[in-house]
Amino acid sequence: MRPRGEEMAAADWARIFGEAAELGVLHAHLTGGEPLARPDLEALVGAARAAKLYVNLITSGVGLSERRLDALIAAGLDHLQLSFQDAAESPANEFAGARAHARKLALAGLVRARPIAFTVNAVVHRQNLDRLDEIVAMADDLGADRLEIANVQYYGWAIENRVRLLPTRAQMEACVAAVEAHRQRLKGRMRIDFVPPDYYARYPKACMGGWGRSLLLVDPAGWVLPCHAAGVIPDLEFDNAQHRPLGWIWAESAALRRFRGEDWMPEPCRSCDRRHEDFGGCRCQAMLLAGDAAATDPVCSLSPGRPRVDAILEQIHGAPAEGGAWVYRIDPA
Amino acid sequence: MTASSVPRLARGCRLQDTAEGWVLLIPEGVLRLSGPGPQILRRCDGAHSFAEIVRELGAEFGAAGDERVASETGAFLDRLVERQVVIVE
Numbered sequence: 001m002r003p004r005g006e007e008m009a010a011a012d013w014a015r016i017f018g019e020a021a022e023l024g025v026l027h028a029h030l031t032g033g034e035p036l037a038r039p040d041l042e043a044l045v046g047a048a049r050a051a052k053l054y055v056n057l058i059t060s061g062v063g064l065s066e067r068r069l070d071a072l073i074a075a076g077l078d079h080l081q082l083s084f085q086d087a088a089e090s091p092a093n094e095f096a097g098a099r100a101h102a103r104k105l106a107l108a109g110l111v112r113a114r115p116i117a118f119t120v121n122a123v124v125h126r127q128n129l130d131r132l133d134e135i136v137a138m139a140d141d142l143g144a145d146r147l148e149i150a151n152v153q154y155y156g157w158a159i160e161n162r163v164r165l166l167p168t169r170a171q172m173e174a175c176v177a178a179v180e181a182h183r184q185r186l187k188g189r190m191r192i193d194f195v196p197p198d199y200y201a202r203y204p205k206a207c208m209g210g211w212g213r214s215l216l217l218v219d220p221a222g223w224v225l226p227c228h229a230a231g232v233i234p235d236l237e238f239d240n241a242q243h244r245p246l247g248w249i250w251a252e253s254a255a256l257r258r259f260r261g262e263d264w265m266p267e268p269c270r271s272c273d274r275r276h277e278d279f280g281g282c283r284c285q286a287m288l289l290a291g292d293a294a295a296t297d298p299v300c301s302l303s304p305g306r307p308r309v310d311a312i313l314e315q316i317h318g319a320p321a322e323g324g325a326w327v328y329r330i331d332p333a
Numbered sequence: 334m335t336a337s338s339v340p341r342l343a344r345g346c347r348l349q350d351t352a353e354g355w356v357l358l359i360p361e362g363v364l365r366l367s368g369p370g371p372q373i374l375r376r377c378d379g380a381h382s383f384a385e386i387v388r389e390l391g392a393e394f395g396a397a398g399d400e401r402v403a404s405e406t407g408a409f410l411d412r413l414v415e416r417q418v419v420i421v422e
Contacts, residue, residue: 117344187415
């Protein structure tokens with residue numbers, strides 16, 4: 001993330017939230033990095049709510065006291081999503097690179113007693129998927145309204161650690177069955193949303209609901225992006241919400257137009273019926289795996305690049321699950 | 334849903350008027366509302382029993398005493414309870 005000095009002021013965010021609402025936006029997701037790192041987060045929440053946006057906070061919980069939680073709710077927070085790395089404390093802390101797990105459990109106790117929606121976001125991967133049942137039980141015990149089981153997506157730092165993170169096919173299949181069983185058992189009590197790793201899919205995910213189609217991301221310095229990973233794609237011209245109205249950016253920004261719609265699609269996407277469902281998959285993934293942001297998403301079974309994904313999966317199944325060293329985004333040492 | 338049930342919107346779920354009509358904003362989602370949906374949900378405030386909601390809707394829509402008001406309203410609310418958007422106290 002950019003250095004704090006370049007971050008926009010709360011007044012800028014207030015204007016942007018107003019422009020977003022005018023554009024027809026309904027939800028604001030305050031995410032990061034770690035949004036609690038902003039001392040004036042309450043002002044941003046208030047501004048988003050004043051613009052009649054539904055306010056979601058996506059957080060690790062670091063920096064969240066009871067007093068601050070109440071201030072955020074008073075400012076208009078609707079929904080808080082708290083991340084967990086595991087159900088068991090020791091691997092959770094190893095993965096996060098911090099002694100955060102016990103604090104998260106305590107925070108969950110505060111959140112569940114308050115009049116906002118509460119989601120537990122559990123990051124899953126090869127090293128903890130065998131504890132899926134415990135993770136579901138933990139979220140249920142914590143009183144979460146929703147559990148998001150998020151398979152690590154292979155961008156940014158995760159790609160460096162892919163061999164240790166990607167689940168085996170056997171783990172994936174067990175996970176899919178287990179999630180379905182838990183979903184039925186907990187129906188009406190806790191919703192479970194599950195995003196499987198698309199390397200095991202036959203077709204790509206409808207990434208972000210399509211490029212420049214359902215959502216936009218405004219970074220702390222005001223740059224408007226189609227998603228958080230788009231920085232891996234070269235030659236994209238982004239626009240800045242401090243210099244242009246958001247409505248103009250949504251319609252006219254070169255970066256948002258670059259892969260919007262169908263004109264950019266190569267074959268087989270261009271004439272594939274699935275293009276209406278998956279919008280051509282993920283551009284950032286095509287960049288990372290095929291070196292070409294305009295290529296068919298290589299996870300697609302119809303992509304000429306699919307063998308490369310299959311080779312990675314073979315590597316996963318050949319590699320031992322234990323051993324090796326994690327590559328951290330921020331070295332905890 | 335029984336006559337004395339008191340339904341209310343679950344925490345983190347709220348009604349919003351938009352340029353394209355009423356919606357129910359929920360965690361990670363939006364439910365578009367049509368017909369009597371907004372009028373039903375506006376009365377899910379923890380202070381109306383199901384019987385009272387049905388009676389008021391009947392009056393509002395000129396369908397007082399029509400059994401379908403109760404059965405359709407009940408079905409609507411039961412679906413929302415299953416989705417955890419409405420809670421019955």
